[in-house]
Amino acid sequence: QWPYCRKRCSYCNFNKYVVPAVDEAAVRACLVREARTLLHLSQVQRWVLGEVSGWGGAGPFGTCPQPPHPLPYSVTSVFFGGGTPSLASPRTIAAVLEAVAGAAHLPAGAEVTLEANPGSAGTPRLAGFREAGVNRLSIGVQVRGALPRPVCRSPPCPPTATALPPQSLDDAELRLLGREHTAAEARGAVEAARGLFPGRTSIDLLFGLPGQSRDTWTQGLEAALGLCDDHVSLYQLTLERGTALAAQVWGGALPVPPQDLLADMYQTAHAVLVAAGFRHYEVSNFARKGALSTHNLSYWRAEQYIGVGPGAHGRFVPWGEGGRSREARVQTLEPDAWMREVQSRGHGTRKRVVLSPLEQLEEVLALGLRMDEGITHERWGQFSPHVSLEAVFGVPGEAKDLQEQGWLVLDGSGLRCSWEGLALLDSLLPDLLCQLQHR
Secondary structure (H helix, E strand, O other): OEOEOOOOOOOOOOOOEOOOOOOHHHHHHHHHHHHHHHHHHHOOOOEEOOOOOOEOOOOOOOOEOOOOEEOOOEOOEEEEOEOOHHHOOHHHHHHHHHHHHHHOEOOOOOEEEEEEOHHHOOHHHHHHHHHHOOOEEEEOOOOOOOOOOOOOOOOOOOOOOOOOOOOOOOHHHHHHOOOOOOHHHHHHHHHHHHHHOOOOEEEEEEEOOOOOOHHHHHHHHHHHHHHOOOEEEEEEOOOOOOOHHHHHHHOOOOOOOOHHHHHHHHHHHHHHHHHOOOEEEEOOEEEOOOOOOHHHHHHHOOOOEOOOOOOOEEEEOOHHHOOOOOEEEEEOOOHHHHHHHHHHHOOOEEEEEEOOHHHHHHHHHHHHOOEOOOEEHHHHHHHOOOOOHHHHHOOOOHHHHHHHOOOEEEEOOEEEEOHHHHOOHHHHHHHHHHHHHOO
C-alpha cells in the first residue's frame, strides 16, 4: 500500500496523503521490513492450512481438526495499491518483490499488479515497472474487498462500491472529479500500458456521476471498448461524507442521478460488455480471453492475504506467533506513525481481530456471491466441514424463496446468483446473512 498522491480528488475519502516531499528510501525500507515480518508470521513459506477456517477453535460450523501440515505453498499474487503507487519508483517496487521472493516462494508466473494513474504512467516509467517485476497494470482503478451495502429491492439497484479513482475518457467528467490528467493523457497511458503489458492491462469505468445521462454513459462505453484491453472494472460512484463532491451534491449545486437511471446504466454496461466478448465474472468486473484478476479472486474466494503498508488490510492465520485462527488485521493509517511502528517492532499492525467460524462464513457468503461462479461446495466445506450449503440454504426460508424467484441458484456446483440476482445482491444479502446466523 503506497499512501501518497499528488492531489486529493473531489470524491475520494481513501487513506491517502498529499505531502510536499516523500522520504522514499525510508518508506521503501519499512515496506520491505513489514513484508518480511508478516510473511514470517503467516509462515506462508512453510505451511499450508489443512482447513482454512482455523484450528483448535469451536463453533457450530466446525473447525480444522488438526494443525497444518508441511506442503509447498506459494504467494500467488502481489498487488501494489494506494494512494498512487505509480508515484513510487521502480526501485521501490523491485525491493518489495525481492523481499517477498526472499521470504516466501514467489513463482515466476505469479500475477504482480500495479495501479497506475495516467499522470504518472509515461512509457519509460511503465517500462521501469515491468523491469522491476510488474506483469499486470491497472489504470486508474483501486479494488477493495468491501462488503456490499443494502439498498432497495425495487427498482433494481446495481451493487455499489466505495468511490474509486476512475478512468474517464471525458474532460468535463475529469474536471468534475478533480483529476489532474486529461482524457487524451488517459488514452495515451492505456495505449502505452497495452504495448508493454499486452492482454494484462485493466481499465475502469465510473457511472452515476452528477449530471451524467444515459446517452453520455453509452458513448463512454463505446469509447472504452475502442481502447480497452481484456479487463474492465465498473463502479457506481458513491458520495462520501467529507469530500468536496458530496458537499456540492448535498448542497444542491449538482444533481443526483435517479435510481432507475443508475440501474439502467449498470444493465446497459452488462449487455454491451458481454456482447463484446467479456465475461461478467464479478459484480464490478468483466474479463475476456481468460484475463480474470487472480489477486482479486483471492479476496472473493476468501483466501488468506497479507496487507503491507499504511492502512492495508489482511486476513491470515499468524502461525509464527502461536496463532491458530484467522485474524482480520489493519495496519496503522498515518504513514509517519506506521513507519515508527515498523522500525520499532517490525510491523505496523494497529488492529487485529480473531474471526469466529461464523464470521468467516459470513465473509465467504458475502464475497463469494459477488462472483458468477458463486460459492462451490468444496470452498464452503473448507470453512464449514460439518454443515453443508444445502443444510443452510436448501431448507424453507428466505434463500428458498429467492431460488423460487429466480435470483439465487443452489445446485451441484454450489450457491450462486443468477444475473438478475447479481444486480440485486446488495438487497439479497441481509436476508441470506440472517438465515446463516440463525442456522
